[in-house]
Amino acid sequence: MKANTPPDLRTTIAGVPVRDLADQFGTPTYVYDAATIVERIKDLKPFDAIRYAQKANSNIAVLDLVRRHGVLVDAVSAGEIGRALAAGYKPEGEPHPIVYTADIFDRESLDLVVEKGLHVNCGSPDMIDQYGERVPGGSITLRINPGFGHGHSQKTNTGGESSKHGIWHDQVDDCIARAAKHGLKISGLHMHIGSGTDLEHLSQVCGAMERTARVFASTLDTISAGGGLPTPYRPNDGRVDIGAYFQLWDATRKRLEAVAGRPIRLEIEPGRYLVAESGYLVSEVRAVKRMGGNTFYLVDAGFNNLARPILYGAYHPMSIAPADGATDRPRVSAAVGGPLCESGDIFTQDEGGYVCTRDLPEAKVGDHLIIECAGAYGFAMGSNYNSKPLAAEVLIHDGKPHLARRRQTLEDLIRGESIPKLD
Numbered sequence: 193m194k195a196n197t198p199p200d201l202r203t204t205i206a207g208v209p210v211r212d213l214a215d216q217f218g219t220p221t222y223v224y225d226a227a228t229i230v231e232r233i234k235d236l237k238p239f240d241a242i243r244y245a246q247k248a249n250s251n252i253a254v255l256d257l258v259r260r261h262g263v264l265v266d267a268v269s270a271g272e273i274g275r276a277l278a279a280g281y282k283p284e285g286e287p288h289p290i291v292y293t294a295d296i297f298d299r300e301s302l303d304l305v306v307e308k309g310l311h312v313n314c315g316s317p318d319m320i321d322q323y324g325e326r327v328p329g330g331s332i333t334l335r336i337n338p339g340f341g342h343g344h345s346q347k348t349n350t351g352g353e354s355s356k357h358g359i360w361h362d363q364v365d366d367c368i369a370r371a372a373k374h375g376l377k378i379s380g381l382h383m384h385i386g387s388g389t390d391l392e393h394l395s396q397v398c399g400a401m402e403r404t405a406r407v408f409a410s411t412l413d414t415i416s417a418g419g420g421l422p423t424p425y426r427p428n429d430g431r432v433d434i435g436a437y438f439q440l441w442d443a444t445r446k447r448l449e450a451v452a453g454r455p456i457r458l459e460i461e462p463g464r465y466l467v468a469e470s471g472y473l474v475s476e477v478r479a480v481k482r483m484g485g486n487t488f489y490l491v492d493a494g495f496n497n498l499a500r501p502i503l504y505g506a507y508h509p510m511s512i513a514p515a516d517g518a519t520d521r522p523r524v525s526a527a528v529g530g531p532l533c534e535s536g537d538i539f540t541q542d543e544g545g546y547v548c549t550r551d552l553p554e555a556k557v558g559d560h561l562i563i564e565c566a567g568a569y570g571f572a573m574g575s576n577y578n579s580k581p582l583a584a585e586v587l588i589h590d591g592k593p594h595l596a597r598r599r600q601t602l603e604d605l606i607r608g609e610s611i612p613k614l615d
Contacts, residue, residue: 200509222471245266277308402444413456511564
């Protein structure tokens with residue numbers, strides 16, 4: 193873009209013209225900039241191990257990219273285990289390439305964990321017994337709920353007594369007894385209080401971790417700071433001070449090493465932090481409507497493609513790529529919505545479903561509207577609501593776009609369905 197072009201008038205993504213991407217791959221399409229993901233990985237290099245929470249974006253092209261840059265992976269289902277293996281992760285190694293982290297074992301996941309010899313991060317006491325019965329004498333990690341949590345939305349708060357996640361902090365003695373019954377070694381502890389929290393709340397986890405970890409000093413090899421690092425979505429959002437955050441955790445780790453008398457590995461488990469800023473949802477403007485005092489830009493992407501606004505009232509930056517190549521457009525206060533037969537299919541809404549507007553360049557039918565910072569919890573939460581196909585996904589690496597997932601077809605939509613013979 194030219195220096196005097198407004199930032200919300202976009203011509204390229206990762207050096208590739210938006211028009212070329214739309215012509216080649218259609219819309220709506222997710223586009224990921226590999227260089228941004230690599231940059232975020234570099235941010236976290238002070239930590240001994242970076243373990244990607246792949247639920248944020250589990251495309252195997254993204255998993256392969258982070259693996260090639262030394263990032264380990266977290267899996268929360270049998271399907272995510274399969275994705276990690278397909279992306280080249282090995283079942284066993286040190287540190288563990290794949291860790292299964294969940295609050296339950298469904299039967300398929302437990303069978304696969306046992307078959308592949310995967311390490312388990314237990315989020316409930318029952319998981320300890322279920323794993324111990326199948327793998328007596330093994331090693332596990334515990335995810336502890338410290339009794340408090342925080343996130344950018346109540347729905348992303350993963351700590352405290354209203355959260356289903358983790359083992360309640362005063363059940364540690366019971367967990368030790370359960371593990372001992374099966375000869376299990378508790379080799380690590382993990383704490384995660386929520387997604388999109390702030391440094392003040394994240395730092396409180398250090399104290400909670402240290403108090404709990406001292407109980408396990410004789411067997412502890414690893415502590416995990418979890419995830420939850422904030423991503424700057426709004427123009428005035430600051431970037432978290434990773435250096436200061438690492439120093440807090442490193443000091444905690446060193447005090448625990450003094451008690452344990454041996455090295456303790458310090459892990460961090462980012463999801464959204466690694467991929468959110470890399471992602472762009474490219475859509476086409478298909479109608480511009482006046483509804484009383486409101487102007488609506490209606491695009492061909494909906495909450496079936498990006499659910500964060502309807503789920504959390506989440507804010508995403510947006511830009512317009514004019515079809516005529518214009519580098520200047522008048523400003524318009526507009527709401528942005530999708531094609532779904534659902535009143536909540538609005539990308540500009542606050543939590544609670546209140547429609548709001550955004551100051552954007554004037555848009556015309558045929559222009560492209562890009563929803564930015566959409567690399568996390570975008571496609572991963574996609575659905576076929578209204579029988580809409582899942583979007584295509586494209587990874588741009590060194591200026592070259594790669595089709596990481598083709599768009600679904602009608603045949604894909606109805607595959608597995610059947611009509612009973614009634615005659």
